[in-house]
Amino acid sequence: MGDKANGHPGAAGRAATADHPASVRNVVLVGHSGSGKTTLVEALALTAGAVNRAGRVEDGTSLSDYDEIEHRQQRSVQLSLVPVEWGGYKINLLDTPGYADFVGELRAGLRAADAALFVVSAAESPETMAGATRMVWEECAAVGMPRAIVITHLEAARSDFEEMTRICARVFGGDDPDAVLPLYLPLRGVQGLDGHAPVTGLVGLISQRLYDYASGERKESEPGADQLAAIEEARNRLIEGIIAESEDETLMDRYLADADIDIKTLVEDLERAVARGVFHPVLAAAHAAEGARQGLGTVELLELITGGFPSPLEREAPEVSTPGGNARTVGVCDPDGPLVAEVVKTASDPYVGRVSLVRVFSGTLRPDETVHVSGHGLSDRVHEDRALHESDERIGALSAPFGKQQRTLTHCIAGDLACVAKLNRAETGDTLSARDDPLLMASWDLPDPLLPLAIQAHSKADEDKLSQGLARLVAEDPTMRLEQNQDTHQVVLWCLGEAHADVALERLRSRYGVQVDVIGHKVSLRETFAGKSAGRGRHVKQSGGHGQFAICEIEVEPLPGGSGIEFVDRVVGGAVPRQFIPSVEKGVRAQAARGVAAGYPLIDVRVTLLDGKAHSVDSSDAAFQTAGALALREAAADAKIHLLEPVAEVQVLVGDDYVGAVMSDLSGRRGRVVGTEQAPGGRTLVRAEVPEIEIGRYAVDLRSLSHGTARFDRGYARHEPMPPQLSDRIREQAQKTP
Structure with missing residues (x-):
C-alpha cells in the first residue's frame, strides 16, 4: 500500500472476469449525498483503464449515464456496480446513494460487499x-x-485534510481514535492569489516517498530533508497505531527499543489489521485535472483495495437452510461447492426486461442453467404479506454492467457479482440454488417504510395498469410496502421519505406508463357510544302483495377498548321469533361496519335486543336486518358518539443532543412520553404514545429535526377518543362529502 509497483490497468472495452475468489475484491462506497462517491468511482475506473480520459466508455456514454431519474434528480437513487481490473485483481465497486431515503440500496451494497470505503468530503460538517x-x-x-x-x-478552497482526519478519528474511532489514521498527507503546490494552495500530490508516511500527480500521471520521487522532518510526527503515530493492532506482540517491544522495523513488515501488518477490521486507514483524493490519466489518490486507493481489503475467501460462509427450515452447512466461497447465490438488487431495463444483480456465495453460476428460486420477502416486519415462495427458473444471459452497456460473462464464480437477465419470478433477497438441492439464505434487515403515500389512478387507462405497475415496483424495491387499506379504501405506498416517494412515482410513470394522483392519506378511525342509549327500528311496508314487517327494540352500551361488537338476546315471550334474531344481529353488525356518525366502523359496544314485533306473513330475514340497522341508527341519534383515533407506540432512537427537541416535538403532536432509556453511542431511546393522525409525516420531520441522526419505529397500540374539536371537524367534513 503505497510501496508497491503500480498495478496493470485493465483494458477498456471488455468485461472484467475472475477465475478464483482470491482475485476478487467487493467494495461498497458509503457516504453522505454530495461526498463524491460517484466521481471517485469514475476516477478509479479511469486510473484502471476502464474508461478514457474524457471519462467515457467505448460507446461514448459515462459510467453514471444509465438512469434517467438520476439525471433529472441530480443525485444517485440506486445501487450501481462498476467492475474494474487492477494488478490482476477484479474489483467490484458498489456505488450507493448517499441520501437517507435510499438506505435499502445501501443495505444491498453492504450485503454484496466484503469491505467498505467511507467517502467523506473535506467540506463536510x-x-x-x-x-x-x-x-x-x-x-x-x-x-x-x-x-x-x-x-x-x-x-476545494479552505479544505483541511488534517482537521477532517481528526474529525473522522473522533466520530469513527470511538474509544480508539488511533485506529483511524492517515496513510498519506496531501502535498500542496504554490499558493494562489486567493490564498489557496492546490493539492498536487501525496506524501507516503510509511514509504516516505512523494507521489506527484501534477502532470496528470503519478510520479514517484524522494522527499527533501525538510519534508521528512515535517512528516515525522504523523509517521511515528501511524507506525504506533499499526503496531498496536499487530498480531505480532514482539513488534511493540522492538519499536520501543528503537529497533529498525522494515517497511515490508509494517505494510504486511497494516494489511492484516485492515483486513481484520481493527485499523481504518485514511486516504486522500481530489478531482483530476482535465485530460489527466490518473486522479490524485486513485493509485493509492486501488493498492489499498487489492492489498488491504479481504477477498471473499475471508468472509464467513452464509447461514443457509432448506426451504423447510433445516440448517445446512456450506463451505466458504467454494466455486465447486453447492450453488448459493442471492439477488441483492432488482431493476427493469426497457429493452432487456427485469435484470437481477446477484452475489454468488458458493458454487458457480452459468447461463442457460435452471436454478431453484427461494424467497421469504426479506424482513418479516416489513413484508408480512410476502409469503415463502419457490419456483424453478432458467438463468438467462450473465453480464457485467458498465454504464448503459451489459458486457457478457461466460460464468460467475463464488465471491463474484453478475447481472442475470429475465429472472421473472425472483425478487430482491431471494436465494438461487441448484434445482435438485434447494437452499435458502438468512434474510437481511431493512428499515420499515414509515411515510404513507396514498395514490389513485389518474384515468381509467391508468387504473388498468396500476396493479401490475405497483407489484413490479415493490418487487424491485423491498423498502417499499404496498397496502390496500380495507377501512379507508385507499391504495397506500409506504416509503422511506419524500425523495423515495418521488422516485416511486417517477418510475411508475416512466417505466410502467402509469400516471397516478397523490391524495390525502386517511387513518382508520372508529366510532363508539359514550353512554347507554336505546333505539327502535320499525320497518313496515304495505304496497300490495307480499309486504315487509319487522320491529325491534335495542339497548346499546359502551364496552372497554378491544371488545368489538357484542350482541345479546334478551327477548322474552317470542316477541321476535327465534329464526329472526340472527337477522337482527346481522343488520346491527352491517350498520356498525358502515358507522353511525361519520361513516367509520362502530366498535366496543354491547347491543342488547329487548323486544320487537313480527307478522306471520310479512316478516322476513331481510325485513329484520333492516329493522336492526334502523334501531342502531336511532340509538346513535339520541346518544353522544365518540370518534376514536388510532394511537401508535413510537420509539425514537436519537442522539443525546436532540432529546429535548424530540420530546418537545412529540408533545406538540399530542403525544405522551412514557419513558426514556440510555442507548450505546451517546444516544437515548424515547418511548411515547402518539395519535397516528399526527405522525403521517414524522419520518420527514424527525430527519429534519435531528439532522438525520435519529430513527424511529412505530406500532399500533389502541384506539382512543379524539379531542372534541377534531372530531367535530371530521363529522362536518363527512356530512359535506356526498
Whole structure:
C-alpha cells in the first residue's frame, strides 16, 4: 500500500472476469449525498483503464449515464456496480446513494460487499458525519467488516485534510481514535492569489516517498530533508497505531527499543489489521485535472483495495437452510461447492426486461442453467404479506454492467457479482440454488417504510395498469410496502421519505406508463357510544302483495377498548321469533361496519335486543336486518358518539443532543412520553404514545429535526377518543362529502 509497483490497468472495452475468489475484491462506497462517491468511482475506473480520459466508455456514454431519474434528480437513487481490473485483481465497486431515503440500496451494497470505503468530503460538517454515516459505520463494525476512509474534495478552497482526519478519528474511532489514521498527507503546490494552495500530490508516511500527480500521471520521487522532518510526527503515530493492532506482540517491544522495523513488515501488518477490521486507514483524493490519466489518490486507493481489503475467501460462509427450515452447512466461497447465490438488487431495463444483480456465495453460476428460486420477502416486519415462495427458473444471459452497456460473462464464480437477465419470478433477497438441492439464505434487515403515500389512478387507462405497475415496483424495491387499506379504501405506498416517494412515482410513470394522483392519506378511525342509549327500528311496508314487517327494540352500551361488537338476546315471550334474531344481529353488525356518525366502523359496544314485533306473513330475514340497522341508527341519534383515533407506540432512537427537541416535538403532536432509556453511542431511546393522525409525516420531520441522526419505529397500540374539536371537524367534513 503505497510501496508497491503500480498495478496493470485493465483494458477498456471488455468485461472484467475472475477465475478464483482470491482475485476478487467487493467494495461498497458509503457516504453522505454530495461526498463524491460517484466521481471517485469514475476516477478509479479511469486510473484502471476502464474508461478514457474524457471519462467515457467505448460507446461514448459515462459510467453514471444509465438512469434517467438520476439525471433529472441530480443525485444517485440506486445501487450501481462498476467492475474494474487492477494488478490482476477484479474489483467490484458498489456505488450507493448517499441520501437517507435510499438506505435499502445501501443495505444491498453492504450485503454484496466484503469491505467498505467511507467517502467523506473535506467540506463536510461533523454533524453530517455524526448522523447516518456513523450509523452505517457502526453496522459495519457489528459484523467486523473492514473499513477505510477517503477524504475527497481536497481541491476545494479552505479544505483541511488534517482537521477532517481528526474529525473522522473522533466520530469513527470511538474509544480508539488511533485506529483511524492517515496513510498519506496531501502535498500542496504554490499558493494562489486567493490564498489557496492546490493539492498536487501525496506524501507516503510509511514509504516516505512523494507521489506527484501534477502532470496528470503519478510520479514517484524522494522527499527533501525538510519534508521528512515535517512528516515525522504523523509517521511515528501511524507506525504506533499499526503496531498496536499487530498480531505480532514482539513488534511493540522492538519499536520501543528503537529497533529498525522494515517497511515490508509494517505494510504486511497494516494489511492484516485492515483486513481484520481493527485499523481504518485514511486516504486522500481530489478531482483530476482535465485530460489527466490518473486522479490524485486513485493509485493509492486501488493498492489499498487489492492489498488491504479481504477477498471473499475471508468472509464467513452464509447461514443457509432448506426451504423447510433445516440448517445446512456450506463451505466458504467454494466455486465447486453447492450453488448459493442471492439477488441483492432488482431493476427493469426497457429493452432487456427485469435484470437481477446477484452475489454468488458458493458454487458457480452459468447461463442457460435452471436454478431453484427461494424467497421469504426479506424482513418479516416489513413484508408480512410476502409469503415463502419457490419456483424453478432458467438463468438467462450473465453480464457485467458498465454504464448503459451489459458486457457478457461466460460464468460467475463464488465471491463474484453478475447481472442475470429475465429472472421473472425472483425478487430482491431471494436465494438461487441448484434445482435438485434447494437452499435458502438468512434474510437481511431493512428499515420499515414509515411515510404513507396514498395514490389513485389518474384515468381509467391508468387504473388498468396500476396493479401490475405497483407489484413490479415493490418487487424491485423491498423498502417499499404496498397496502390496500380495507377501512379507508385507499391504495397506500409506504416509503422511506419524500425523495423515495418521488422516485416511486417517477418510475411508475416512466417505466410502467402509469400516471397516478397523490391524495390525502386517511387513518382508520372508529366510532363508539359514550353512554347507554336505546333505539327502535320499525320497518313496515304495505304496497300490495307480499309486504315487509319487522320491529325491534335495542339497548346499546359502551364496552372497554378491544371488545368489538357484542350482541345479546334478551327477548322474552317470542316477541321476535327465534329464526329472526340472527337477522337482527346481522343488520346491527352491517350498520356498525358502515358507522353511525361519520361513516367509520362502530366498535366496543354491547347491543342488547329487548323486544320487537313480527307478522306471520310479512316478516322476513331481510325485513329484520333492516329493522336492526334502523334501531342502531336511532340509538346513535339520541346518544353522544365518540370518534376514536388510532394511537401508535413510537420509539425514537436519537442522539443525546436532540432529546429535548424530540420530546418537545412529540408533545406538540399530542403525544405522551412514557419513558426514556440510555442507548450505546451517546444516544437515548424515547418511548411515547402518539395519535397516528399526527405522525403521517414524522419520518420527514424527525430527519429534519435531528439532522438525520435519529430513527424511529412505530406500532399500533389502541384506539382512543379524539379531542372534541377534531372530531367535530371530521363529522362536518363527512356530512359535506356526498
